Amino acid sequence: MDSEADANKAGLSKQTLIVETAFRLFKQNGFYATGVDMIMQEAGISKRTLYKYFRTKGELIVAVLAYYRxxxxSHMATVIDPNNRPARDNLLAIFDDAKTWFGDAQFHGCLAVNAMGEFSGKDHAIEDACTDFKRWEIEVLxxxxxxxxxxxxxxxxxxxxxxxxGMSAIALVTKGDYPVDMTAMAxxxxxxxx
Amino acid sequence: MDSEADANKAGLSKQTLIVETAFRLFKQNGFYATGVDMIMQEAGISKRTLYKYFRTKGELIVAVLAYYRxxxxSHMATVIDPNNRPARDNLLAIFDDAKTWFGDAQFHGCLAVNAMGEFSGKDHAIEDACTDFKRWEIEVLxxxxxxxxxxxxxxxxxxxxxxxxGMSAIALVTKGDYPVDMTAMAxxxxxxxx
DNA sequence: GACAAAGTAAACAGATCGGTTTACATTTTT
DNA sequence: AAAAATGTAAACCGATCTGTTTACTTTGTC
Structure with missing residues (x-):
């Protein structure tokens, strides 16, 4: 039909390609440390295309946080079985999932928390994206x-x-090795x- | 006697002045976002002096994290009364203190956690300073x-x-307004x- | 085949980054 | 008073930052 459909047929639209690449790099290196040049090279697109979809780097960060959420x-949808399992089991499944999630050697902390650390008091739109993410997390619980x-x-x-x-923050320091069973504590x- | 003594007489040695200024700016703006030019202007010293005491910005960050610790x-020493109070009360005093501590509108998260978010997997010395800080926190408990x-x-x-x-991480999002009494939970x- | 959209590659802009160096002023010690 | 240390101010370095612009190529549609 149109070019976007073809791009989707190939797997990714340019826009999602940019967001997913930036998502990966922001997780690895942080936000300030990841320049748009790095994102654009890693995604294999030109800078002009990047700035066509996102007018500023801040806009891209907000989009990445929305993508993160x-x-x-959708990951949560695979962890929680809302109908055929008691709520208690679903909650404990979240904790078990978090343990492996945070225990990944590549885990560098919750992206929203890290974004708050870098942009708190400086970029209102990014702050909002972070609080939205955390609000949703609470709502799931x-x-x-x-x-x-x-x-x-x-x-x-x-x-x-x-x-x-607490588990998430500590995972950064203890390398995901919890001396107590957090699921049991929950x-x-x-x-x-x- | 020597110049350092005179500087101390005036209240601060150059070195501590730099560290304290950087400490304040890193808390406010984050590490990457705070350039050495900003630190040097805010401290009212020349760039050469800064690089005399700290060979790189990374060294300064490590020094700031040590100062943070x-x-x-010394703040903890005022919160805890080791001899004349039961350990339970001392622990609860830590939680009460943390509540006001984290509830400050200027609070931008634990500096060591934020540093981990920005330098995890990138700067080994900074990582070590962060883990040292957290290890000490656990030892106090x-x-x-x-x-x-x-x-x-x-x-x-x-x-x-x-x-x-957990309290610290959430404070960034909820602006220090805890819907449950964390001291009671402790x-x-x-x-x-x- | 003409045309418009969307893309790349790359130069460019001005600012800032961490870090060095030069020149000069102020102390402090001898 | 001479000398050495310590400081400031500022030019300078190459690299990188976000963001713009120009020129050219590809692609899909009519």
Whole structure:
């Protein structure tokens, strides 16, 4: 039909190619340390094309954070089985998944947290993308804790969120080697709300 | 006696002036975003002096992280009363302190965590400074949990550490407004180890 | 085959990066 | 007073930064 359809037929539109390449590089090297030249060379596209789809590097970063959220969302869909499994098991599955997720030697921290570290107080659109991401993370937990204890769903969700964020931050330092079983810790917490 | 003594008499040696200025700017703007020109202008010193005390920007960053640790250490000394207070109270005091600490509108996350986000896999000396800082944080907790439950001191310390790191990471997003009482959550955790 | 869209490659812009060097002023020690 | 150390101010270096522009090539559509 049109050229975009052909590009999709080849697997990727230019725009998603740019976003996915930038996503990988931002994870590896951070945001400031990753120049647009590096992104453009790694994606095999010209600088003009990059600036056609994204007017500034900041816009690209926001798009990458949205992509990060979307890809994490679809990953979550494979971790959570909403119908045929108790909410407790789904929550613990999240923690088990996080353990392998954070334990990857290539893991350099949550991209949204890192973006906050680099742009907090400097770029409002990026800040918003990060808070949106974290808000969604909490909502996923709330959807599950709602099935466990409707009266204290938010409270439990938030406590579990603290655990997950703590795991993520510590993984950077301990190289994903947790001296305590975090899934068990989450289970203990959940069971006090049943 | 010598010039350093005079400088100390005036309050600051050049070296500490540089480190403290860089410390403030790194907290505000991040590491990559803070150029040496900005540090040197803000400190009111020449670039040559800066490069006399620190051969590279990376060396300065390592020094700043060491300063961060030292200043946090002396702050901890004011929070913890090791002799005349039960370890449980000291631990809870740490959580209360962290709440106000992280709730500051100027708080941009733990400097060591942010440094990891920017330099993980890129600068070995900086990585080491960050892990040293976190290791010390855990040791402080271990010293207190030891008094509560010697058999499971490390386990409890690590769990409390997860809570603290989680609080810190979330503070960036929620602006330090915790929907649950984290000190109470820590207390519940501790009391299961008494 | 003409035409428009979308692409590449590369020069260019001005600013800033980390870092060096030169020239000069101010101290401090002898 | 002479000498040495320590500092500032600023030019300078090559590289890199985000972003623009020019010229040319490919591609798909009518």
């Amino acid at each position: 979307a890809s994490y969302q 709330q959807g599950l804790t709602q099935q466990i204890n409707p009266n204290k769903a938010d409270e439990l969700a938030y406590k579990l969120f603290v655990l997950l964020e 289970a203990e917490l959940i069971d006090r709300y049943c | 030292a200043s946090y250490q 271990q010293g207190l949990t030891q008094q509560i439950n010697p058999n499971k001191a490390d386990e409890l310390a690590y769990k409390l550490f997860v809570l603290l790191e 207390a519940e955790l501790i009391d299961r180890y008494c």
